[in-house]
Amino acid sequence: MTSGELLWIEDANQDPLFANDPMVTGSMHLRFYVGAPVRLADGSTPGVLCVVDDAPRAFDAKLGRALQNLADGVADECDRARAAEIAARAPPNWR
Numbered sequence: 001m002t003s004g005e006l007l008w009i010e011d012a013n014q015d016p017l018f019a020n021d022p023m024v025t026g027s028m029h030l031r032f033y034v035g036a037p038v039r040l041a042d043g044s045t046p047g048v049l050c051v052v053d054d055a056p057r058a059f060d061a062k063l064g065r066a067l068q069n070l071a072d073g074v075a076d077e078c079d080r081a082r083a084a085e086i087a088a089r090a091p092p093n094w095r
Helices: 061-089
Strands: 006-009 032-038 047-053
Touching: 006 061, 032 061, 047 061
Parallel strands: none
Antiparallel strands: 006 032, 032 047
């Protein structure tokens, strides 16, 4: 199940895209996954903030919003760090 940008897998054993994945069938026994993209201001997505469990879980909009808010906060911090790095390398008369 997806909600906006979230990827929410309630039970990976029952999902045709993930049922044969080694993280599902192997020792990790992953059943639940929800991931929120970390999308930077330039449109790139360097990663995903995710939560996993070995038990299935039904969709929960509150958890989804909280995870997306955390991912957005990570993206904001990455953007700030990138801007500070660029500013630090700029010639003194550009600052």
